[in-house]
Amino acid sequence: METKENYLPSLITETPMQGRQLAIMLARKSVAAIQADSDIRKKLRPDYAEDTQQLIASAQVIATEFQTIAAANNYWK
Amino acid sequence: METKENYLPSLITETPMQGRQLAIMLARKSVAAIQADSDIRKKLRPDYAEDTQQLIASAQVIATEFQTIAAANNYWK
Amino acid sequence: METKENYLPSLITETPMQGRQLAIMLARKSVAAIQADSDIRKKLRPDYAEDTQQLIASAQVIATEFQTIAAANNYWK
């Protein structure tokens, strides 16, 4: 069921903002790894896009992914 | 759907308090990355602003983002 | 909407117990950053003060904030 796409060639990004976008992408790819059907995922969007509890939970996933990416990039120092 | 705005030029802040405000901003930007329509986000505010469960969950996101920022700034030592 | 109060001059505390109290304060300040109206926050207290699910979720926020503060203080060693 796993996507064979290599969406993560590297954790290294040039800028913090790119690191942020990578974190958002990884969070989405995790959902896709569990629910591989993109039509179903599109159908499900209304279930969370206006549900603040789920928007906050998604922000938590992004924060955890970003923590990993920021450490990988030595905080772009 | 991602905002092309560069809201994160750097993780480095002068003070812990600025680091705190950056963490709060990042948490908000994550929600905006998922629900990009600012009118919808404004409409949704009452759903969480007086819901203590969601206020606590938001504080958890801020705590995780701040953990990353504090490490990036070597805890402002 | 953010409070301009500087409630975090430093992450460094003399003792672990002070670090603990700082973590509890930071958790509360996060809620205040999202719901800036202190009267509303007071009104909301009964919603969580006797709700064990929310008391546990609050303890999770404190644990994450304390993890950051303890690392900042090199575990007061």
Place this chain on the structure above:
Amino acid sequence: METKENYLPSLITETPMQGRQLAIMLARKSVAAIQADSDIRKKLRPDYAEDTQQLIASAQVIATEFQTIAAANNYWK
């Protein structure tokens, strides 16, 4: 509302098991910092003691507190 009791003189313990017990104690003290009335806390115990969702959430708090304590003790190596 904060307890003035110093329940955390140090993060350092002799053994991992003591570290484990310290993590459990810290999780409980966080709840007490938010709901300072011990009679209310006793009254609330049935609300979570047989609710597996809340038992699991409590285990998450203990895991996070233990992560901090284990790092503080350099994993008792």
Place this chain on the structure above:
Amino acid sequence: METKENYLPSLITETPMQGRQLAIMLARKSVAAIQADSDIRKKLRPDYAEDTQQLIASAQVIATEFQTIAAANNYWK
């Protein structure tokens, strides 16, 4: 009740993408360690596969497992 299968000979992977797939596998193995009956697990799939709240919570588990794996691999630098 634990599976005696050794599904984790090592945390080291050649690439970040393999690290990602390992994180997804570990998240699944945790569920299997608690609910060892694969028929029951298959029966339960519809309960989460189209429930965005649970898809997001699963993404959180993957993010935490990946954080460990990425650190183990020194971020594949």
Place this chain on the structure above:
Amino acid sequence: METKENYLPSLITETPMQGRQLAIMLARKSVAAIQADSDIRKKLRPDYAEDTQQLIASAQVIATEFQTIAAANNYWK
């Protein structure tokens, strides 16, 4: 109410798989520390064993405990 059993003589394990099993054991012991009555815990098993939300939340606890154990063992490198 705490079990006086020393179930954690050390965080060090020979293999990642043993580290994984230790993480699962620690997650269970946390629940036992809060609900010390093993008969009640057995009675409660059906409440979570087929509830995917709670199976996912349990996997989150295991991921956090494993993160600590993996760092303690320097990722078995």
